[in-house]
Amino acid sequence: MNGFDDRLLTRNGLAARQLAALLLNHEPDTRLPRVRDFAEELGVGNGTVQAALALLEESRAIETTARGHLGTFLVRSDRGILWRLSGLGTLLAAMPLPHSRRYEGLATGLRTAFEAAGAPFAITFMRGAAARTAALAEGKVHLAVLSRFAADRVIAEQPVELIADLGPSTYVGGHGLVLRHGVAIGSPGLRVAVNAASQEQPMLARRAFAGRDDIRWIEASPLRLRELFDRGKADATVWNLDEVEGRLGEGVEVQPLGDEAARELSLRHSSAAIIGRTEGARALAAVRGALDLSLITDVQGQVLRGERVPAY
Structure with a gap:
């Protein structure tokens, strides 16, 4: 020394x-x-x-x-020197699994913006908003990335605060009503797929089929969704269009959501929100003033357009 x-x-x-x-x-x-x-x-x-x-x-x-x-x-x-001398370490954010180009762009944008602000930055990927929120509450991560819809619910219940709302289409591109070919929306006993690991998707599905007592709810993870439709075990769902495009085959059709409340919920779910603990996050407090949120969305847009290679 x-x-x-x-x-x-x-x-x-x-x-x-x-x-x-x-x-x-x-x-x-x-x-x-x-x-x-x-x-x-x-x-x-x-x-x-x-x-x-x-x-x-x-x-x-x-x-x-x-x-x-x-x-x-x-x-x-x-x-860079100030951060090293401060002993604050690396900022860690919890994000959804990078299974879409939109999430890859978001991860790339976050890393670019935090490093531009002089903060060493890393991402851990976790499936499910509940898992990311728990990691934040337990102090395992400094930040969690959720939909704005999920973030509002967490903020109302836990000592966390909104760091940023990145705007529509930054979390997902939107939601649509997915129907198996040959199935009418009004068919009795419709089997509707829901993802219990998501805070938002089941609520969107129930909103879209509100007022019907004949619906049969079928548990479905994103990985099993195509199998359920291909085997005729699910008739409909409301799903993230980023995951639907090119992944569910030709046996389904996608329709726009028809209910005003469902569309509003979908819009709030499409916005990426960054939340952090209200107290005790010295590393986050040290970088917030220098963080350029527009850089996150600019880089995400470049990745989505194929102008930039994802790097996170």
Whole structure:
């Protein structure tokens, strides 16, 4: 361990690490808080803050300049060095399995945007919104990606908050009513496939077939859906069109959702939402101000159009 690393283990060094995390949210050419304000926030003395700032300047993480009565300004910062010194580690997000080009684009956009904000970033893929939400609540991940519909339900029940709503068609391209060829929507005893692992899909299906007491609900995972239709064991469903296209064969037809409420639910499900814990996520707090949400959707669009190779 060199002399500089040794100093990071001292009281001044600990303050430098804490300051590094705070300074990730400060842009160049902006006035820094006063030394006594930093000292109060960190619970240390003014001299410790001054020594910590000197350590950060020595490491070339920041460059500051004093402008008399105007205060001290941040001239330059290296977000990569600040992040490393802060000890915040890698930000981890939980996403759905990348089984569609849309999800591949979303994963690529997230990684691009977080790395542009100076944060080491990684993704873990989990099937089911409930599993991703549980991982967030247990502190195993910093972020979870859900539909806006699912996110609203989680936010109402748990201490999490909405970080971003990326807008329509960022989570899925939409939903449609899927019917096996030769089956009419009004056929009695219709067997409708639902995915119990999803928070939204069963509700969409029940909304689309509201008012009917003759429906038989058939459990179906995305992997088994085609088999059920091919074998004549399911007659209909409401499903994510990204998963339907080219995957259910020629034995089905897709119709638009006809109910206003079902269409509204489908729209909320098509928007990708990013949620995080309300408290305790220092790594997320350190990067939120620098995160460019438009970069996520721009990169996703490039992947969807075939202009960019997915990389996540």
